[in-house]
Amino acid sequence: IQSSGLGGLKPNTVILGWPYGWRKCEDDRTWQIFLQAVRNVTSARMALLVPKGINFFPDSTDKVNGNIDIWWIVHDGGLLMLLPFLLKQHRTWKNCKMRIFTVAQMEDNSIQMKKDLKTFLYHLRIEAEVEVVEMMNHDISAYTYERTLMMEQRNQMLRELRLNKKESMGVVQAIVDQHHQNVDAKATTKVRFEEPTADGDNRTVSNSAQETEPEPTNEVQPNERTKEDDCDNSTKEKEDSSEKEKACANEINNIADDKKKKLLFTQTPDEGDVRRMHTAIRLNEVIVNRSHDAQLVILNLPGPPKDTKMEKESNYMEFLEVLTEGLERVLMVRGGGQEVITIYS
Numbered sequence: 001i002q003s004s005g006l007g008g009l010k011p012n013t014v015i016l017g018w019p020y021g022w023r024k025c026e027d028d029r030t031w032q033i034f035l036q037a038v039r040n041v042t043s044a045r046m047a048l049l050v051p052k053g054i055n056f057f058p059d060s061t062d063k064v065n066g067n068i069d070i071w072w073i074v075h076d077g078g079l080l081m082l083l084p085f086l087l088k089q090h091r092t093w094k095n096c097k098m099r100i101f102t103v104a105q106m107e108d109n110s111i112q113m114k115k116d117l118k119t120f121l122y123h124l125r126i127e128a129e130v131e132v133v134e135m136m137n138h139d140i141s142a143y144t145y146e147r148t149l150m151m152e153q154r155n156q157m158l159r160e161l162r163l164n165k166k167e168s169m170g171v172v173q174a175i176v177d178q179h180h181q182n183v184d185a186k187a188t189t190k191v192r193f194e195e196p197t198a199d200g201d202n203r204t205v206s207n208s209a210q211e212t213e214p215e216p217t218n219e220v221q222p223n224e225r226t227k228e229d230d231c232d233n234s235t236k237e238k239e240d241s242s243e244k245e246k247a248c249a250n251e252i253n254n255i256a257d258d259k260k261k262k263l264l265f266t267q268t269p270d271e272g273d274v275r276r277m278h279t280a281i282r283l284n285e286v287i288v289n290r291s292h293d294a295q296l297v298i299l300n301l302p303g304p305p306k307d308t309k310m311e312k313e314s315n316y317m318e319f320l321e322v323l324t325e326g327l328e329r330v331l332m333v334r335g336g337g338q339e340v341i342t343i344y345s
Helices: 029-043 079-087 110-124 142-187 201-211 222-266 271-291 310-323
Strands: 013-015 047-052 066-072 096-104 129-134 296-300 330-334
Touching: 029 047, 029 310, 029 330, 066 079, 066 271, 079 096, 079 296, 079 330, 096 110, 096 271, 110 129, 129 271, 271 296, 271 310
Parallel strands: 013 047, 066 096, 066 296, 096 129, 296 330
Antiparallel strands: 047 330
């Protein structure tokens, strides 16, 4: 990001792909790389575009008809309105209509807001429908508490997985070491012949050597039988060790499930997380209700948390998932602070 450009020319916009499957991945680097890139783009004062559902976007040769919905939640200089206008210059989006939604609270004058926004678009020569959506101050629902608890339980399980990772690896390693010891003991075992008298040691050794000389017979030699027995024993030991490993893994999973059930009844969600989750759920309900059939939904990308702890970053990713849930094509936009769209340009 810092070294891109050619001479005095440097880009002012960066496009980042959404990290799909970050919930299922135990490694937190999947979203840490994404958030670190977002922070670097913000520090460089560049604009940021994050498309979500990129597999459902049309090809450059396709033509789509419908609406491009812009949800202007945070007024950050007008880049959110300029992007769909530029998209409409391409033949793929040329036949689409622009609809701009802005969110108002109960104490705001929604009629005056709509009038001012229409006047602003008229001076910018941008044709678009304007709608002001009033969000009621609903009470926090039980569903919000449930989603927040699920989010915090996931963070708790990741922390415990990190703490118990070394212990679980130690259990598996102990089983493998025990298996290797058993195999080595079987392989190095030898039969020894001894007699109780101490003065006949040399005679004993020579006699035992004579007795153990192989005779030319057609019978199966003892060494071959011993090898077959060792193979059978090693196979049985491998099966036993694999069963022990499976039992160990099942026991670890059972312990994790028990802890998860206990957390469900004992953990109290953080008030700040509940409030942010409530906002994300309410916004998602309104957006899906109005823009479920839109060809493209463009909305503001909230800033990443300043705290770089794993829990805060995971919560931020969860909030974005909730905000865009149920939408097929989403483009999240975050301005760099230098983009200004005026009636004099």
